[in-house]
Amino acid sequence: xDHKQIELQQGYDITGKQRYRIxxxxxxxxxxxxxxxxxxxxxxxxxxxxxxEHVEKTESNL
Numbered sequence: 001x002d003h004k005q006i007e008l009q010q011g012y013d014i015t016g017k018q019r020y021r022i023x024x025x026x027x028x029x030x031x032x033x034x035x036x037x038x039x040x041x042x043x044x045x046x047x048x049x050x051x052x053e054h055v056e057k058t059e060s061n062l
Contacts, residue, residue, distance in 0.1 A: 026053050 024040070027033040030050065037048040 024036070027036065033050045037050050040046055041048045
């Protein structure tokens with residue numbers, strides 16, 4: 001049984017356009033984030049992006 005047959009048997013919609021992303025979390029600095037991204041890419045072959053997290057400022061942290 002090949003990969004597509006397994007997906008069909010398990011009820012996956014392989015023809016649908018809906019896609020999902022996995023977001024692993026936030027890290028305290030860019031160096032650590034890049035190290036984790038490199039390991040994920042090398043270990044699992046996934047495409048990995050390191051992007052800054054948007055933090056909204058409020059009056060209490062100005």
